[in-house]
Amino acid sequence: MMAAGGGAGMRGKVDDKSVELFLGKLLRWGVLLAALVVFVGGVWFVAESSDVPQNYRAFRGEPADLRVVPQIVDQAIALRPLGLIQLGLLLLIATPVARVLFSVLGFALERDWMYVVITLLVLALLVYTLTSRSGV
Amino acid sequence: MNTLELTLVIALGSFLAGMLGSLTGLGGGVVIVPLLTLVFGVDIRYAIGASLVSVIATSSGAAAAYLREGYSNMRVGMFLEIATTVGAVSGAFLARYLHTSIIAIVFGLVLLYSAYTTTQTLADPPAGMAPDRIATLLRLDGTYPTDDRLKSYHVRNVPIGFGLMYVAGVLSGLLGIGSGAVKVLAMDQAMKIPFKVSTTTSNFMIGVTAAASAGIYLRRGYIDPGLAMPVMLGVLAGALVGAKILPGAKVRTLRIVFGVVIAALAIEMIFQGVRGKL
Numbered sequence: 001m002m003a004a005g006g007g008a009g010m011r012g013k014v015d016d017k018s019v020e021l022f023l024g025k026l027l028r029w030g031v032l033l034a035a036l037v038v039f040v041g042g043v044w045f046v047a048e049s050s051d052v053p054q055n056y057r058a059f060r061g062e063p064a065d066l067r068v069v070p071q072i073v074d075q076a077i078a079l080r081p082l083g084l085i086q087l088g089l090l091l092l093i094a095t096p097v098a099r100v101l102f103s104v105l106g107f108a109l110e111r112d113w114m115y116v117v118i119t120l121l122v123l124a125l126l127v128y129t130l131t132s133r134s135g136v
Numbered sequence: 137m138n139t140l141e142l143t144l145v146i147a148l149g150s151f152l153a154g155m156l157g158s159l160t161g162l163g164g165g166v167v168i169v170p171l172l173t174l175v176f177g178v179d180i181r182y183a184i185g186a187s188l189v190s191v192i193a194t195s196s197g198a199a200a201a202y203l204r205e206g207y208s209n210m211r212v213g214m215f216l217e218i219a220t221t222v223g224a225v226s227g228a229f230l231a232r233y234l235h236t237s238i239i240a241i242v243f244g245l246v247l248l249y250s251a252y253t254t255t256q257t258l259a260d261p262p263a264g265m266a267p268d269r270i271a272t273l274l275r276l277d278g279t280y281p282t283d284d285r286l287k288s289y290h291v292r293n294v295p296i297g298f299g300l301m302y303v304a305g306v307l308s309g310l311l312g313i314g315s316g317a318v319k320v321l322a323m324d325q326a327m328k329i330p331f332k333v334s335t336t337t338s339n340f341m342i343g344v345t346a347a348a349s350a351g352i353y354l355r356r357g358y359i360d361p362g363l364a365m366p367v368m369l370g371v372l373a374g375a376l377v378g379a380k381i382l383p384g385a386k387v388r389t390l391r392i393v394f395g396v397v398i399a400a401l402a403i404e405m406i407f408q409g410v411r412g413k414l
Contacts, residue, residue, distance in 0.1 A: 020203040020206065021204060025200060027199045028197065031193055042366070042369065045361070050139050054138060054139040056172075056176075056177075057177050062357035062359065062361075082362065089354070092196070093189075095196040106210070125225065129228075130354070
């Protein structure tokens with residue numbers, strides 16, 4: 001999958017091109033799914049509150065159930081419109097994370113352990129930002 | 137305005153930003169924050185949160201087209217991703233302690249630099265350079281397809297590129313943008329990577345960097361679903377339409393127009409920041 005990365009000798013076992021095409025499709029479907037969930041939640045949210053005066057001038061910060069991953073999932077399962085939008089945004093944030101995860105597998109298949117470690121480091125940072133208690 | 141009206145006008149503005157960003161190759165993210173803060177009076181923290189989300193959408197949405205071409209260098213991307221994600225975390229950390237006026241001023245300066253890059257044409261580095269010791273050690277050198285054969289290239293100045301990528305990450309985390317202009321500066325100018333390789337690799341990196349910042353902004357409550365919804369959908373739709381009409385578009389004229397718009401927004405951001413209005 002490392003199209004321009006390794007020399008010809010490092011490939012062989014994995015068909016780079018087909019993995020890249022698969023990844024591209026995966027990312028596009030991920031974005032479309034995220035957009036669909038955001039759209040459904042959005043239409044619902046606007047329908048419920050269309051007459052409410054709205055501006056985002058004053059910063060209040062979101063409540064915990066719209067900023068912590070397990071609680072967002074709970075809100076979405078309970079079919080709260082704002083919870084659905086937030087779940088869609090989470091799916092969207094997950095698309096580049098998924099790409100990094102698949103890169104770990106790709107480098108492992110090529111037995112390029114240095115890059116398995118480098119990619120795992122990036123993956124760990126991404127997971128940390130989404131799960132750290134304090135939000136850094 | 138009520139929720140329906142505000143949602144629709146924000147979606148329309150984001151659509152235009154996404155379309156212009158895709159047509160000019162500058163990305164829509166860079167104008168979302170000024171659009172939301174200056175035109176709609178949105179708090180800059182909410183604006184940055186919504187902008188980050190739209191940056192991820194355009195990056196992942198465009199990846200399919202880029203991956204098909206087979207130009208991107210995953211080793212370069214992943215190695216530099218360490219610098220940009222650590223930078224993004226630092227930037228998001230800084231955002232919590234800097235006054236919003238200062239963030240607005242920094243934003244304006246970065247916008248001015250982006251406007252300046254629209255006037256530059258990028259040329260590929262000369263061929264036949266000697267290999268670089270660090271790049272060889274990290275196996276960063278690569279090849280890319282041209283009309284008739286695979287062309288190989290050597291990557292240079294790895295430490296400078298890595299440092300610039302950290303700066304790109306900080307700006308991304310602080311301002312909610314993709315920092316495409318700084319990433320191109322690092323890869324094209326410093327590391328001497330061919331233009332096609334650096335743009336496609338940068339597209340992938342922008343999504344990962346923005347995801348690192350977005351995770352923090354979400355946990356911190358800066359991503360408002362009601363606002364992020366029309367921004368994300370608008371920018372994504374605009375970018376898709378932009379990519380469709382790109383072959384027939386007068387890109388040069390558009391780049392100049394977009395550059396002027398960005399410069400005007402930059403000056404207004406700085407002005408409002410100095411007055412303490414943002």
